Amino acid sequence: FVVLILGCAAYGDGRRYVVGGWLPGTSTQISAKLKLLLDNYLNSYFKEHFNSSDSFQFEPVDYDESSYANPMIEDKTLDFLYTLSGRMVCVQAEFGWVPVATQRAAVLGQGTGAQGSVLFSLKSNSAIRNVSDLRHRGFGAGYLLSSNSYHFGYQLLLASGVDLFVDVSKVVFYGNDYQNLLDDVLKEKLDAGILPSTWLVENAQ
DSSP, rough: OEEEEOOOOOTTOOOOOEEEESSSSOOOHHHHHHHIIIIHHHHHHHHHHHOOOOEEEEEEEESSSGHHHHHHTTTOOOOOEEEHHHHHHHHHHHHEEEEEEEEHHHOOOOOOOOOOOOEEEEETTTTTTSSSGGGEEEEEOOOOOIIIIIHHHHHHHHHTTTTTTTSSSSSEEEETOOHHHHHHHTTSSSSEEEEHHHHHTOOEE
């Protein structure tokens, strides 16, 4: 998966930025794995490359109910968040934060790029002509924690007044078996689905 850092902080001389981070485990385990990267490294990097007096302080978040990151974001006591891409979409939609770096970029040397989704149904399916028609219909998605195979589509539907957990008759998760998801919509086993735009480009026929 791609782990994203989200930020909504302004650069300023002498400021201390709080960087929240999450991985499975306790607060001690999270700190042991992430503090070196999200505290020590950032502090040394900024001092070396920008001659900056700004500093970074790492805080483990989301490991239990008392450490939930959202209240910290609302109180403006959290400046950056290192988390799963699925969690990123929720924070992005609720607070307007944006992705500024990815682990994939660091490991593979690739640019951040962009993630996209396609919400689709059969043109011949006369029952589906707009998003609101998905009420009481079958819907296919990829991973529950995926941005471009679930969360982007979920947010679009929610903005159109359709809640997948309330209004749709069933939701089937296919993991990364996108071909099977596509086939089931084409065979009318489901009425609609969401696919990553990159997968569609790579597998277009």
